[in-house]
Amino acid sequence: MGVVTTTLDQALEWARSNSLWPLTFGLACCAIEMMAIQASDMDISRFGSEIFRNSPRQSDLMIVSGTVTKKMAPRVRRIYDEMPYPKYVIAQGVCVIQGGPYNQGYSVVLGVDRVVPVDVYIPGCPPTPEALTNGIILLQKKIRGEADR
Numbered sequence: 001m002g003v004v005t006t007t008l009d010q011a012l013e014w015a016r017s018n019s020l021w022p023l024t025f026g027l028a029c030c031a032i033e034m035m036a037i038q039a040s041d042m043d044i045s046r047f048g049s050e051i052f053r054n055s056p057r058q059s060d061l062m063i064v065s066g067t068v069t070k071k072m073a074p075r076v077r078r079i080y081d082e083m084p085y086p087k088y089v090i091a092q093g094v095c096v097i098q099g100g101p102y103n104q105g106y107s108v109v110l111g112v113d114r115v116v117p118v119d120v121y122i123p124g125c126p127p128t129p130e131a132l133t134n135g136i137i138l139l140q141k142k143i144r145g146e147a148d149r
Contacts, residue, residue, distance in 0.1 A: 013144045020136065023059035023083070024052045025076065027066025030093035030126040034065050037129045047136050056082040061139070062116070063132070065092040067102050068109040080116040088143070090135050092122045100125060 026034055037044045053059040056079045068076060080087070091112050094100040099110045112118060119142060122135040 010144075020047065020061045020088070020139070021059045022052050022061045022063050023056055023079070024054075025062055025064045025079065027064070027068065027072065028093075028095060030065030030095070033126045033129055034063055034092060034132060037132050044133070044136070047133075047140070056080070057084065059083055060086060061088045061090065063090045063092055064096050064112050064116075065126075067095040067100060068112050068115065069107045070109055071107065073109050073115045076112065076115050086143075088119045088139055089116050090120045090122060090132075090139060091118045092127055092132060092135070094123055094125045097121055097123060 024031070024034060026032075056062075060083060062080060062083065064076065080089070089112075091097050095102065096112045099105075099108045102108045103110055109115060120135045120139045122131050124131055127135075
């Protein structure tokens with residue numbers, strides 16, 4: 001019989017990283033790629049994220065994808081504030097990272113990180129479901145304290 005030794009913090013980090021409850025916040029094209037990660041060939045359930053939540057109070061991971069406008073920004077912040085602690089944010093796609101092809105528009109926020117703190121950036125237009133999978137793996141490593149960035 002094997003013996004496992006760890007600290008309480010390490011056990012909590014392991015549990016948190018392996019049971020992320022994502023909240024969908026799809027604002028444009030990238031949302032289609034975000035939905036594709038729930039398909040059987042991508043199998044997001046292996047990361048403990050089987051069901052995307054519709055309530056911020058039941059989520060600890062917000063995946064923001066698509067162009068954030070100045071009118072939408074306060075709503076993004078309010079939903080983020082309603083999430084319980086600890087909470088994490090993934091920015092998926094070039095539009096949400098820096099405005100994308102719409103960055104010259106008067107109503108576009110040039111990055112969701114001006115509204116909420118972002119833990120992982122996933123560039124692309126749109127990023128593939130595999131890129132989102134890699135972003136979730138990176139977030140899990142950050143939660144466990146294994147990632148450099």
